[in-house]
Amino acid sequence: MADRNTLRRGAETPNPMTDEVAKDLTERWRQKLSTTRMNELQSRSSSPAPRGFASQTPHSAPPPSYSSLRNIPLVPMPPQDHKQLRFKNLMHSLSNMPCRWENPGLLDEALKAIPLEQIYNEAEEESQIFKAEAESLGTGKKPAWGYQDCVVRALLRWFKRSFFTWVNNPPCSQCYSPTIAYGMAAPLPDERARSATQVELYKCSVEECGCYERFPRYNDAFVLLQTRKGRCGEWANCFSMLCRAVGSRVRWVWNSEDHVWTEVYSVHRKRWIHVDSCEEAWDRPRLYTEGWGKKIAYCVAFSADGATDVTRRYVRNILKYGLERTRVPEAVLHYIIAEIRANRRANMSKQDKFRLQGEDMREERELRYNYITAIAQEICKINPEDILKPGNGAGNRRADPDAQKAAEGRQSGEAEWIRRRGEGGRGTPGHQNENPPDLPPR
Known part of the structure; x- marks a missing residue:
């Protein structure tokens, strides 16, 4: 028993030779790592300098700023000052409009006010026409709409021609x-x-009468179903x-100048x-x-989804x-839009x-x-003549078919109608900026 206990104690005693070998190997490994790191640092520092900077000392000239790449990629940035916070609050306030329609x-x-039979009959007839046109062009062709x-x-035509009334000065x-x-x-x-945030006051032009008329600018769509009048804010x-x-x-598309309109998602396209109901304009x-x-600076579309x-x-x-976009930096605008999207989609399923997200990606590509x-x-x-001989051939520019499409067939876009409505744009005769651009009623 004594010999056995002696052997056990001898086995538990550390071997000084083994410890020294382990320490030596550890120290040599650290030296190897240190040498490898130093060699890598020396190889990096000895790499050739960019052309044009070889003869300069480190303190002779600052490094290039690369200002053209400063915002690439564009990283969303939260608002920093009072002006940016005010714009953020405006965007969040405007984003509430489509939620009221849910x-x-x-x-x-609303369905009670719409002549559904008339609307659906016209839609069926027009849909059949589009299908016939597609079939006449050959197999595999997709109808236009x-x-x-x-x-x-059909709803657009009925709304403009029979339902809503444009009002500048109420009689x-x-x-x-x-x-x-x-x-x-x-x-x-x-x-x-009834949701009127501002009221316009008008006086009768007849001196003997002298009555005053009030024109409330309602924001509630239910109230507008009864009044059925207004300007582009109420129409949209x-x-x-x-x-x-x-x-x-x-x-609901908000324009930073003086107009608002609608966008409708086409499952077919x-x-x-x-869609502009004031102009009866489609696509x-x-x-x-x-x-x-x-000239336009901002157009932001708000929906129940963001x-x-x-x-x-x-x-x-x-x-x-295009007008200069000076209200907020682009990174702040991206942040505000992403914030509105996150709020609207927080309770949605995956x-x-x-x-x-797929729709957002397709729209960005579009x-x-x-x-x-x-x-x-x-x-x-x-x-080529414009480049070689400036002034010659200036009137021979090729016509843009899209620009012609934008101007043709516009009943309410005629000069007199635009003048009456004040929709001619800033700097155009007859333009009337009746409401501040930050207010929803227009």
Whole structure:
């Protein structure tokens, strides 16, 4: 037993030779790693300097700033100052408009106001015409528009021609004479209860009458179903709600200058379609620039699913029709739009989020394609004579068919109608900026 315990104690005693060998191997490994790192640092420091900087000392000139690549890629950035926070609050306030149209009771009331039999009969007839045209072009051709698109087109015609009324100066309720703008007034309790945030005041042009007329600017689509009058803010609000009532997905497009309109998603085309109820315009996004000659800075589309900057859809020629975007940096605008999207899609299923992300990617490709196509068209208009001999051949530019499409067939875009409405753009005779650009009613 004693010998066995002695052997056990001898086995437990550390061997000094083994410890020394382990320490030696560890130290040699550390030296090897240190030598390898030093060699790598020396090889990096001895790499050739960029051309033009070899003869300069480290303190003789600063390194290149690469300012052209400063915002590539564009990283969303939260608002930093009061001006940017104010713009963020405006965007979030405007994004609430489409959410009001998701009320089932409101949509039921809207369906009661729509002559559904007339709308669907016209849509069926037009849909059959598009199918016949596609078949006449050959097998495999797709109709220009689907059935639901034809429903919205029929709704657009009925809304403009029979349902809603454009109002600049309301007539006098006593003698039915024209009125003159007198100023603004505070909304009465009844008007405020019906969502009127501002009231325009008009005075009868007849001195003997001298009555005053109030024109509340209502933001509630349910109230607009009863009043059925207003300007582009009321038109876009009510018409977008009616499109939602017949089952279409809609957007409310805010323009930073003086107009608002609608976008409807076409399942047949798999893209968003420009619709302006004031102009009875369908898929004519270049109407405001090439058609009216307006200059635009921001166009932001709001829906129940989020927000999207769609300026590139409506402004193809930035140099000619684009205004400088100075309200917030582009990175802040991306942050605000992403924030609105996240808020609207927070409670959606993963499947719905994935579907909407796919739509966002397709729309981004579409906007890029439109922009690149517009640049290519401008380049194709250049004649060799214009380059070799400036001033010769200036009148021989090739006509742009899209610009002609933007201007043709516009009943409400005639000069007199534009002058009356004040939709001629800034700097155009007859333009009236009746409301501040940050307010929804227009």
